[in-house]
Amino acid sequence: MNQVNEIKHPLVQHLIGQLREHNRSPAQFRPVVDRLSYLLCYEALKNFATVPEEIRTWAGSTKVERLGDSGITVVPILRAGLGMLNGVMDLLPGASVSVVGFERNEETLQPHAYYEKWAPNVAEKTALVIDPMLATGGTFLATVECLKAVGCQRVHGVFLLAAPEGLDELNRQHPDVLVTVAAVDERLNELGYIIPGLGDAGDRIFNTVVKK
């Protein structure tokens, strides 16, 4: 069973509410994605092991805990995952970045892979995959399969929104993978979009919404 951590914190819920506003422009959308990504990353790290270290302080020596962020590779899924990268890297300056590119075919809803670039020693790292949306789950499942194929054993997905359908599929195929998400929404519509959701995250981040 996947451990799915839906963050009920008022600040997270407030920010997700802002992203759902239809009239929010890309310029107003991006900073909210930034802030949410920072908060979700903070939550995703809550069980991450720290490394004790003895340091000198003004009053002698003491033991402190260090976050081993060099043991993390952050994996934004192109394109929309890039919108979450700054917020996450602010908290993990020592992490490496691996990049995968997937685009969902609008008719079949199958992910089409177009890019893959792994950090050195990826197999030894914890992968923190970032993407605003987990809808059918196809894109994230394909990413998890790529990560496992290169030897990565610990995968944690961080999303703004997820649909129950995608989380069920993840549970069937990869029950070991952890998920942190601001909200699990109601369902998918017939076009594979999350309801109520926020529309197409990539288009809203990159200002490529087609006006009808």
Ligand SMILES: O=P(O)(O)OC[C@H]1O[C@H](OP(=O)(O)OP(=O)(O)O)[C@H](O)[C@@H]1O
């Ligand atoms: O769970 P799924 O049904 O696979 O859908 C989720 C994927 O769809 C969106 O990307 P999209 O394909 O629109 O590409 P983009 O990031 O270039 O906009 C989103 O950012 C996820 O990657």
Ligand SMILES: O=c1cc[nH]c(=O)[nH]1
């Ligand atoms: O609702 C959805 C589903 C997939 N991709 C998005 O950007 N939004």
Ligand SMILES: [Mg+2]
């Ligand atoms: Mg898109």
